[in-house]
Amino acid sequence: DTAVSQTPKYLVTQMGNDKSIKCEQNLGHDTMYWYKQDSKKFLKIMFSYNNKELIINETVPNRFSPKSPDKAHLNLHINSLELGDSAVYFCASSQVASGLAYEQYFGPGTRLTVT
């Protein structure tokens, strides 16, 4: 029973293409996130959705567009891919209560390579 799942696990594509990554969580959480981990292993938040509403958008290029069709899903669409987009993208989820930060559960990651 995978808690947070992502597809695909690996994605190799050429510059200029458009691609999507899907994320699903079966934990009943109300908040989902996208993180990017670059080649130097630095993990940085990109977006967060709470109950399908965008609440964190960390100065990410507008080529990146998240979409949350429901609380259990958060997808990431990337237009006009660039070499610098190559990274591992992690989806995460958590339950927010009283504004406190609780454990975030991460998906296995999607390793994106742009050639």
Next chain:
Amino acid sequence: RKEVEQDPGPFNVPEGATVAFNCTYSNSASQSFFWYRQDCRKEPKLLMSVYSSGNEDGRFTAQLNRASQYISLLIRDSKLSDSATYLCVVSPNTGFQKLVFGTGTRLLVSP
């Protein structure tokens, strides 16, 4: 200055050793603190939360010093399976759990 700073290591220790990692954070308004562990080519997983009074979980002890904006993790009796990257994580607000990750400290435990 990075929001969360850690010594990248690697720390090479023999089995059974005690090892300590340190972390500093720049935002004095930070509210929540954690240590996550990330194995090679895997996702980060919560190791433990860090409380002002200090807390212990088996061989792991975490300490927080708000005045110095400093967090530590102590691992006693290191096991081979402790080899991983340890990420210091800070939540700067009481809002929707924005987590700020340090770049991680790599630990290698050898037989």
